[in-house]
Amino acid sequence: MAAHVLRLRLALLFGTLRGRPSHVIRVVAGLVILAGATAAACWAILTMRDADTDVVLAVTVLGGSGVTLGFALAPLIGAAEDPLDPRRFALLAPSRGRLAAVLAVVGLISVPILVLLAIAVSAAVVWSESGVPPVFTILGVVLGIVTCSLLARVCMALAALFLRERRSRELSGVFVLVVLVVVVPVGVFLASLEWEGTVPPQLVEAVSTLALTPLGAGWALPGVVATGGNLWLTVVVAVATVAVLGLLWTWAVHRLLTTTERPLSTRDRGGLGWFAVAPGTPGGAIAARSLHYWFRDRRYVVNALIIPIAAAITVVPLLIAGVPPELVVLVPVPFAALFLGWLPHNDVAYDSTAVWMHVASGVRGISDRVGRLVPVVLIGVPLLAVAIPVAISLHGRWALLPAMVGVCASLFLAGLGLSSVSSVLAPYAVSRPGESPFQQPQRTSATGAIAQALVMLGGLALAIPALWWSWRALNGEADAATTAMWTGIGVGLGVLVVGVVVGSLAFERRGGRIMEFAEAT
Template sequence: MAAHILRLRLAMMLGALRGEPRHTIRTAVGLVLLAAAVAAGCWALVTLDEATPEAFAAVAIMGGAAITLGFALAPVVTGSADPLDPRRFGVLGLAPRPLSGVLAVAGMLSVPVLAVLALAVTTAIVWGSLEAPMWIGVFSVGLIVVTCVLLARVAMALTSMFLRERRSRELSSVLAVGILVVVVPVVVFLASLEWEGTVPVQLMEAVRVLSFTPFGAAWALPGVVLSGESVALTTLVAVGTPLALGAAWVGLVTRILSTTERPVSVKERGGLGWFNVTPGTPTGAVAARSLVYWLRDPRHIVNVVVIPVAAAIVLIPLLLAGVPAHLVALVPVPIIALFLGWLPHNDLAYDSTAVWMHIASGLHGAADRIGRLVPVVLLGVPLLAIGIPIAVSFHGRWAMLPAMVGVCVSLFLCGLGLSSISSVVSPYPVSRPGDSPFQQPQRTGASGALSQSFVMLGTIALSAPVLWWAWLALDGDVASAELALWAGIGVGVVVLALGVGIGGGVFRRRGSRIMEFAEAS
């Protein structure tokens, strides 16, 4: 049976070159371009045989980690059908473990895997010329291939189980933004380095960290053995990754063969937008509804647009007051994080009378609170992930990166946590749906000012220790930068969890008063 499946796999690969002339031409052109890219990559690696081990490690590990990550992301991004889907072989009556092993071996017979094999072998040969033991190069080639194949298998299995029915334009947009979040900071980091004939220290530190990850450990193994640093940790990660992926693959095959696909009607496949993307849970429903009105309601769009404008305006008086430009560069991103966390402090008021759906359905308060935060999180994470490295690059000291991350995470998450309480405890009237976002109703009390001040000042107060450690890091204390990072993450997560819990409980108890407010405002 294993030999039969392997013959089928070879026949499928050859069958890709048959069919309509246009399809054959596109496939042939794609293969030629891929072969040219692989040849260029191998030639580039060979030309580095006289480079220092540090320089070659930087190229091999970063490039190899990107390739390995591509095997995990490609099935999710493209959404293409898996020709080795275990469901196709369910009628053969094979046990899950033998079938998973056969499919994993068959997965090695693919053009991308052959391309990775060529690059990995070339990398091992160059490491050998740099006096790394040849046996470790061969061992790393095997680990690289197995890791890439199992990553693709696991990613395709997860895609077939959860994403095939929910493939949509919205999901593609989220994935594109996710890739942008990863690519832009890396490009900014590399562009900001000072190359003076040697590998920059910052890049070597990034490569060292990458060698401890599942994506870069197998590629880094020969260089680590050659240098004799952190051999045990890198070996553990490099060997443990395919073992963990293999166990996950066997478990997924068992799950797939023991469950049936939920039939999907034509109506369910189209027209639901974000409801096709989010999970079919109360939290997912609230998140989908919130995403719809955050992307279409002018009142929310205006609030979002004002945030970067307000952050940019702060730069002018600081520069006019004589504050050095490298310090001013660090100011806008924390302000953006502060306002992003502050945004949902009155989100219930924007629902108007539509909030009755949440109350009448007996929705759990935490589901309402979490679902309403999803649009802000999807907006804030890319903005901060892109803005933080840009700000640090203009500042000129990458040692400030941990402190900046800690400050922004604390301000953002603390703001979200306090907003989750404020929006149910003290909502205030806003412009009604369809009205101009610049038209504000008259308010008889000070609830609006109190609600805004509570979130804004409370966020700053809770983040004060993180801001203090970041200030010390700005004076050159590297240890304070690490403290700011972990303290910011810890404080932000705790405040967010408490805010969601408290806000959810208040939402359930004050349902009637919230409805009265919606009817009266």
């Protein structure tokens, strides 16, 4: 059976080179690009042969941990079918334990694993020239690659069992945003460090910790030998990781072979977009509908696009006025956070007459308020997570990072809380669905201007404590940065909770007036 499965695997790999010419060209182009990237990565690793062992260890552990995490996330993010799904062999009635072993071994024959093998061999060459015995370099390569392969196998099985109906383009987009929130700030931080031939002190503890985790233990094994670290504990963690993943894979094979796959209905095949991703609750339905509007309605898109432009424009007058550039770069991000929190202050008006669904169905106010905030949070959190470390990197003082987080959290969260109240108590007329976002209706009162001003000025006023502590941190008080962070987060979360509660009560009591407003405008 092992030889037969191996032949099938090779046939599948080479089968991707067959088909229409356009398909073959895309595949070949992808393979060429991948080969070039692999060669560049191998060359970069081989250039570290003269580097200090601590630097090689840091690069190996950080890179290996990131790759291992990628092998876990890729099956969950992508919606591709697993060609080695154990259920494909169910008709042959194989032994479950034997099938699990065969598929685990054959799973090592794949393009990602071959790329990883080439990079791992390059790292092994570097460690061998640093005096590490071959047995440890080979053991590290084997443990690292087997961990990645088994982790991918297990995650593919879990995705097939539990995420089959949930995976979609929208869910992939959510995973990408989550990755951006984590990867981009870390990448900016690492790029800003001054290595100068040694590992920066900020990374020493992180590398030591990752070396004793399932993500980095296997990759850290040769480096631990070279630097005199805790060898046996690293070996135990790496071997235990492979053993646990092997047991999980065996269990997954058993579960897949004994579980009946639910057929997809026509509705499932057609796809429900965000409605297939969101929870099956009133709040989830409102969040899905809001997400659909935010990414499809031109009025929402224009509002979102104006924020980075307006934030960047604030830099020009400050530079003209002679403000030092290292201070100017700190201004646009809080400005964007303020506008992001201000965005949903009139969200009910953008619904037009569609808001009758919420009122007529008796949706609780909390479901309406929370559901409408989901799109802003999905846009705002990744945007700020990327912009904050970039701004701090340009400024040059990473000690101000907590202060910047506190200021942005206060402006963003407090703005969301005030907007949750404003959109119910003081909605004002906007362009109707399908009309130009730049075409504004005539208004007979100043309600719109007052609502906009109150939300924006209220957000600024509530952020004064965080701004004050941030100013002190900017002037050299190290402890003030941490105080600014917790003050900003605390005030922002408090205002957000109170705003959602007040807005929920107002929505339930003012349902009739909201309907009158929607019909009148």
